Amino acid sequence: MTRNGARLPDDTTIASFVAADTVPARADVLAVPVFGDLSSPDGSGATVDAAYLRQRRFDGKLGEVQGLLADDGTTVLAVGVGPKGSVGPDDLRRAAAAVARQSGRATHLATTLVHAVNGPEARDEAARAIVEGLGLGAYVYAGAPRRKADVAGSAPSRYTIVGARSAVVRRAVAGVEATCRARDWVNRPPRDLTPRELARLTTVAARSVGVNVEVWDENRIGREGLGGLAGVAAGAAEPPRLIRLEYGGAPPGGAGAASRRGRGRRGAPCVHLVGKGITFDSGGLSLKPPASMMTMKCDMGGAAAVINAILGLARAGAPVHVVGWVAATENMPSGTAIHPGDVLTARNGRTIEVLNTDAEGRLVLADALSLAVEEKAGAIVDVATLTGAQRVALGDGVAAVMGNDSGLVGRVVAAGATAGEPFWELPLVRSYRKMLDSEVADIKNVASGGAAGSIMAGLFLQDFVGDVPWAHLDIAGPAFLDSDDGWLTKGATGWGTRTLMHLVEGW
Ligand code: BES
Ligand code: MN
Ligand code: ZN
Secondary structure: OOOOOOOOOOOOOOOEEEEOOOOOOOOOOEEEEOOOOOOOOOOOOOOHHHHHHHOOOOOOOOOEEEEEOOOOOEEEEEEEOOOOOOOOOHHHHHHHHHEEEEEEEEOEEEEHHHHHHHOHHHHHHHHHHHHHHHHOOOOOOOOOOOOHOOOOOOOOOOEEEOOOOHHHHHHHHHHHHHHHHHHHHHHOOOOOHHHHHHHHHHHHHHHHHOEEEEEEEEHHHHHHHHHHHHHOOOOOOOOOEEEEEEEOOOOOOOOOOOOOOOOOOOOOEEEEEEEEEEEEEEEOOOOOOOOHHOOOOHHHHHHHHHHHHHHHHHOOOOOOOOOEEEEEEOOOOOOOOOOOOEEEEEEOOOEEEOOOOOHHHHHHHHHHHHHHHOOOOEEEEEEEEEHHHHHHHOOOOEEEEOOOOOOHHHHHHHHHHHHOOOOOEOOOOOHHHHHHHHOOOEEEEOOOOOHHHHHHHHHHHHHOOOOOOOEEEEEEOOOOOOOOOOOOEEEOOOOOOOHHHHHHOOO
16 A cells, blocks of 8 residues: 555566467467568468458558458458568567557457568567567556556457567566566656655565665665765655665575675676666755656656666576665755755765755765775666756657766667667767866766756766776656657656666676
8 A cells, every 4th residue: 555545566567478389279369460562471370461451551561550350260460560671679569569559359469470570580589579569568557547557458468479489588578577667666656656665665576586685774874974865865754765786696505695795606796787766856955847847756767777677687587697776765855955055975985066956866876886886896887867958969769878988888779779778879078077176075966057968967977986887878868758659658668677687688
């Protein structure tokens, strides 16, 4: 039971997905790929009547869906996948999302969409993208009132992916489940999804998959010198939390991984993920205008991605070692809130002049990044809904990435492409750093001038990573949408979750 009296499930459940070699007799709908020339590939499982489709003005455009009855009485969905020979995983993810949204009353849907591509490698990629499109496109917030679910025409509870390999489907399901749980957390009203609740949900979900979780309360946060996190939390009635997660790296049955912090299985330093966990960003005393505040429950989108990527890797049994850090607090205005002009001391001893309390993400990240550096992280990747400027520069469909290591930035871009979550690099222009020079502290939290907002935030964070290879992912735009778009759904998108999973898996 939440503070608002809503009954929410403690965990996210998604439909079941299985791989098969042939079309199962029991499926009530079969979704078949149709190219722009209205032909279907071999192995489609049903012959679609091109003349009928043409008559219905169906022309095989990507994402077009048309229902028809096959000769043997099965219901077939013709699914446009675009021109023959140029179909890729991003196309199939989009087509599959359209299928999930338009599958009518089907409860068990089978699809031969994998056959739209040729070759074993392309088929594996296709199968993954199809599971993602079906699972993510059908997402409805678990806390939504019943009528919302009914309007959405509740999607099938069972999918059979014909021509896919089981291992590929299982791995894709882990990504879908992680992304949907990230969406559920972000979509929860901020009054319900508090820092304490975020820590509790993390602990509950981690227990069943063997992820180690440590939570610091407000007293410990103060004792440990997390001045950025404590400073932002000073205005809130809800107490802050620092969450540390660790998966893998411990010898089976041996001593806990915590004794060898930052070190991997073979003693090699591992990757640390850091998430911004502002459960609501009012701006603090530098209060946001009402319109800008309406979506600010999304400000823990980075934290949701980090936590659920690690949970997803664990669920998939990925042979990796990864540590996660989440700094969680509300950013509220009150008589106890920090003032513009205050100076905070971060975990690593650096002092920060706070001139705008709405630039709070970088304050809490400063502490979390310092902790990762202290543990001798091999690399650090932070994810944050950090700047409105990211949205101005790249919009809602592309996230920004910055960093001090071109190899790491390249890996992020590649992992994002695999996930269907594009990232574009912005430069950390060294000569801009002087705009963050402060007269009273080591650094100030906003630049004079106000230009290059996303880069200035990146340059601020860079002061807290030393020379550890580091990448900063600013997902302010893509984290939360006004309307459905392909496999992305209105509201929280869970952006970054699957990118992080691919990044860590490829380590
Ligand atoms: N959480 C916001 C950034 C944001 C904006 C996320 C829009 C999602 C959508 C962040 O804390 C913020 O307020 N940033 C300020 C920084 C400024 C004061 C330097 C901004 O972008 O305006
Ligand atoms: Mn803010
Ligand atoms: Zn914020």
